[in-house]
Amino acid sequence: MVAGHTLFRIILAAMSIALPANASAEKLKSCSAEMAYVGPPTISVVMPDVVSSPAEQTVPNSDGLSALFADMFTKSKAASMSVGLANQTGPIWSETLGLEDAEKLHYWASVGKSFTAVVIMQLIEDQRLSLDDKLSNWIDDVPNGDLITIKMLLDHTSGLYSANEDRTAAAKGEEPLSLEDNIKILNRHGALFCPGQYWRYSNTGYLFLGEIAKQIYRQPLSQIIQVQIIDRIGLKNTRMIIADDDMSDIAKPRSPDDQKSDIRTPGPAGPIAATSADMIAFWRAFLAGDLVEAKTRDQMFAELFPMFDKSTYYGLGVMAIQAPDSEGKPAIWVGHAGGMPGIRAFVMIDPVTLQYGAVALTGDGPASAVAYNMLQEWQKGSPP
Helix, strand or coil, X not given: CHHHHHHHHHHHHHCCCCCCCCCCCCCECCCCCCCCCCXXXXXXXXXXXXXXXXXXXXXXXXXXXXXXXXXXXXXXXXXXXXXXXXXXXCCEEEEEECXXXXXXXXXXXXXXXXXXXXXXXXXXXXXXXXXXXXXHHCCCCCCCCCCCEHHHHHHCCCCCCCHHHCHHHHHCCCCCCCHHHHHHHHHHHCECCCCCCCCCCCHHHHHHHHHHHHHHHCCCHHHHHHHHHHHHHCCCCEEECCCCCCCCCECCCCCCCCCCCCCCCCHHHCCEEECHHHHHHHHHHHHCCCCCCHHXXXXXXXXXXXXXXXXXXXXXXXXXXXXXXXXXXEEEEEEEEEEECCEEEEEEEECCCCEEEEEEEECCCCHHHHHHHHHHHHHHHCCC
């Protein structure tokens, strides 16, 4: 699991709250104009043509996969874990270990940003929104809101502080921050850089995207996701978490230290609880053009910004990760990572063979390492 552990450290660094070295740490009150991007070079990932019709196919090496999963679950010391593996067509192999009696779903943390991004891209396809629309058209009093575009919110180049990192807010407890709370925190911290100038992860940017979708549809984001994604592709074990939900069917965060996590707090920045099989089904449908058109999907991967290292990149609600392939050669994988104390989640897809791995766990085990190793095993016995 050497490569997997390395990948896990990369992802943890990418999700860190530290400001990138290439971005100024000086607090900015306002900017007079959008700035050209001056960070490290971006990349793009070209997705192949994808079909969505299911094909009859047996799951390869099922016993071997189960044995490897059981071994990795034990070694990871996770409290619970769910894994899903699949090709673009055919059955999805999935197994889960360690759940308590009432628990059926795992929380996917920031992996859920891809659901929010898909809703926004659907609005763009319908010409009800544009990537160039300004945040101030929808939400007032945000630093540089008249310069920040929808695209910048999606790809984290807005320069907005991530309000969940505010120590004062964190000290108040686990209640979700309101839209007004987020805006107050942003104004207290000021802009981190001028819009478009650098890349910096911001959960608050995705909170704003959820609010924009809510204003356009005049419905809560949970209803939008239900209709536009869950019902549309027939997911049976997926839901968006809302503040007053009964959480008994979702695996609880299990952190070994004193940190506590409330999975209601991220909102549109991490809204989804699901089985690993349903998460695979979402990504298969997304890449197949069942949720957005192929040209829209390609746009989401067309410009990926370096995160906090030379191996992870961020596009429009999607990630790309550099890691070795099954032969040890350099390769690019796509998907998304997520995590909070007591929760880890990771989706990784080979864009060449279109083979999928998804892992969610409770505890502090390496979800990315498990996904990487399980997918490598899947690829050995499964034809592209």
